[in-house]
Amino acid sequence: MLQENIEGDLCRLKQQDDAVFSEFQSSASEQDLDDAQVELDHWAVFGSFEQNRLVSVASMYPWEDDLQIADLGVLTLAPFRGKGHTRKVVRSICKYAYSQGYVPQYRCQIDNHASTLLAKAVGLTLFGKWEVISPDSTD
Numbered sequence: 001m002l003q004e005n006i007e008g009d010l011c012r013l014k015q016q017d018d019a020v021f022s023e024f025q026s027s028a029s030e031q032d033l034d035d036a037q038v039e040l041d042h043w044a045v046f047g048s049f050e051q052n053r054l055v056s057v058a059s060m061y062p063w064e065d066d067l068q069i070a071d072l073g074v075l076t077l078a079p080f081r082g083k084g085h086t087r088k089v090v091r092s093i094c095k096y097a098y099s100q101g102y103v104p105q106y107r108c109q110i111d112n113h114a115s116t117l118l119a120k121a122v123g124l125t126l127f128g129k130w131e132v133i134s135p136d137s138t139d
Contacts, residue, residue, distance in 0.1 A: 009049040010092055013040060013057070017047070024054040027077050036075035043070065044100075046093045048085040056085035058093040063105060070102040074118075081114075090122045 013021060021040045024047075025033060038045070042059035049055065056076035063069040072093055076086045094104040106124050108115035119126075 010088055011047060011049075012096070013045040013047045015040065017054075020047075020054045021045075021057070024057060024077070028075060029078075032075055032078075037073040038075050044093055044096055046089045046096070048076075048089045050080060050083070050085070055080035056089050058086075058089040060093050060097060060104065062102065068102050069105050070097045071105045071107065072097075086118055087121055090118065094122065094124075 018040060038057045038059040040059070043061045045057065045059040047054045047057045056074070058072055058074040060070045060072040063071050072090070074086055074090055076089075090106070097104045104124075106119050106122075107130070108119065110116065110129065
């Protein structure tokens with residue numbers, strides 16, 4: 001991954017990209033925004049463009065101060081899924097994290113098949129499973 005030269009219309013987004021990021025957010029569903037948790041004010045943010053439109057964003061932030069782990073979220077607008085944008089932004093942001101001394105952490109629901117397939121396509125491997133007990137559980 002560190003040696004790969006990623007092609008395409010990609011860039012690291014900054015605060016001055018607020019207008020294109022806001023337009024991106026307004027094109028996404030509330031559920032997708034909530035699930036992905038991509039934010040322009042995160043530690044690192046990368047975007048992929050198609051015909052000058054921001055269509056996919058990955059953002060990441062350090063997990064804790066004493067760990068060199070960076071948690072990432074990613075969202076691609078529905079009409080642009082399956083075109084390689086998501087893979088490119090995730091690989092780009094992971095490459096950036098490694099260059100800064102961080103290990104990227106990609107978390108997803110195991111039953112989210114598109115997300116687990118993306119993780120494999122990007123070259124990530126399953127490290128662990130996190131099980132949460134619901135407060136409404138009767139067991």
